[in-house]
Amino acid sequence: MVAKKKGEPAAGSDADLGQSFAVNLMQHLVVPTFVLDAQCNVLIWNKACERLTGVQAAEVIGTREHWRAFYEAPRPCLADLVVQGRVGEVEALYFTHGDASGPSFGVHAENWCVMPCLGSELYLAIDAGPIYDGDGNLVAVIETLRDMTDHRRAQTALEQMATRDFLTGIANRRSFDEKLVSEWKRECRDLRGMSLLMIDVDHFKRYNDTYGHQAGDRCLQQIATLLEQVVFRPGDLVARYGGEEFAVILTATDAIGAGIVANRILERVAELALPHSGSECGYVTLSIGISTSLPEPDMTQENLISLADSALYKAKHAGRNRYVSDQGAETVE
Known part of the structure; x- marks a missing residue:
């Protein structure tokens, strides 16, 4: 019999069930979502993210190759900047962005992404939010994506009509x-x-x-x-x-x-x-x-x-x- 370590939940405990439920829920969210750990490795790449990018979870889980879904050359995604404490670079890397002065509450940005696997360019609204443990240590960062391409193109057309x-x-x-x-x-x-x-x-x-x-x-x-x-x-x-x-x-x-x-x-x-x-x-x-x-x-x-x-x-x-x-x-x- 293997002794249970102090602080470790018992097998089949509410904590285990809750974690399993949370992961399963995230996998089936209609919002494209992926999760990075504190070393920028992909922990979760949900089904909606597969549909949006054309990249299957098996191709990126456990790697740092998630940039390939959005860009042709290596560059950090918004979640990477949050993990690495580099949110000051958001302005240089993204078409538009929110206030990055309080990254502990998450960062918003928008960008044109070339989407190599799809062969088409998309304008994505991106939110990246950190998750901390009870001691305040960064555990993971969740990035969610919204396809705003049609909206952005319509907005651009209206701006051109005005100017x-x-x-x-x-x-x-x-x-x-x-x-x-x-x-x-x-x-x-x-x-x-x-x-x-x-x-x-x-x-x-x-x-x-x-x-x-x-x-x-x-x-x-x-x-x-x-x-x-x-x-x-x-x-x-x-x-x-x-x-x-x-x-x-x-x-x-x-x-x-x-x-x-x-x-x-x-x-x-x-x-x-x-x-x-x-x-x-x-x-x-x-x-x-x-x-x-x-x-x-x-x-x-x-x-x-x-x-x-x-x-x-x-x-x-x-x-x-x-x-x-x-x-x-x-x-x-």
């Missing part, structure tokens, strides 16, 4: 206004100059009258695509300002740099060679007004727009197919 121009797909007037305000504050804080390009398609009414509004829409779409190809720095912005007018915000850019960008745009439009019988040269051209400003007490973003509009007006009346800068520079293509 993108429906016809051209580039930023809309609202995005332009918000970007100009935020960048103006940044430029003033960092004592850097910025430039604004106001761009108008020459004789666009004639183009619509000659070729029809559908052709006019295609023309605007082609111009928008071209602008985004020329203006590609992450901090800059190309927007449809209204009608046939576009606007470009060039951060940390002086008048010379803005002129180079404007000249490149005019060259690319000439290469595009969209036929336009109502234009002086027989193809679609642009007029561009440029304003550049260093942060000054009496200068505002409204002044920047006004100066660019004035320069655009001068470009139009000087013969079109050119850019004019509020600094006095002018180029004719």
Whole structure:
């Protein structure tokens, strides 16, 4: 007969039954769930987790290979960060996250996961909560998962509708206004100059009258695509300002740099060679007004727009197919 150790529950005790019931319950939860021990080994990988990831429990139980269910390269899951006391890394590793200041109560995060076994990408809402013994020692961490892919994609679509121009797909007037305000504050804080390009398609009414509004829409779409190809720095912005007018915000850019960008745009439009019988040269051209400003007490973003509009007006009346800068520079293509 084997003596029972002190503190050890008797065989078939309520403690044994309770633990068995808890494990069995977790296995059959409809919420995808897995459990890591204090060494990041997988203790439980329930059936819902198998369905969500395409990875069977037998493949990961007793290993630290659970990352393979979510990512193509090794990286910690949220439960790993809790086990290892690395919750400070959540911000760098996850698309969005909750307050990680109190990890003893659990951590929430959301992320796009590539799901290698499924061959598809999912947006998962993730919660990881620690379990401690009576002495306060970490015993395990439970991670639960929710598939939020459809919700996230719908949310992204709504956000794009609010910030993108429906016809051209580039930023809309609202995005332009918000970007100009935020960048103006940044430029003033960092004592850097910025430039604004106001761009108008020459004789666009004639183009619509000659070729029809559908052709006019295609023309605007082609111009928008071209602008985004020329203006590609992450901090800059190309927007449809209204009608046939576009606007470009060039951060940390002086008048010379803005002129180079404007000249490149005019060259690319000439290469595009969209036929336009109502234009002086027989193809679609642009007029561009440029304003550049260093942060000054009496200068505002409204002044920047006004100066660019004035320069655009001068470009139009000087013969079109050119850019004019509020600094006095002018180029004719």
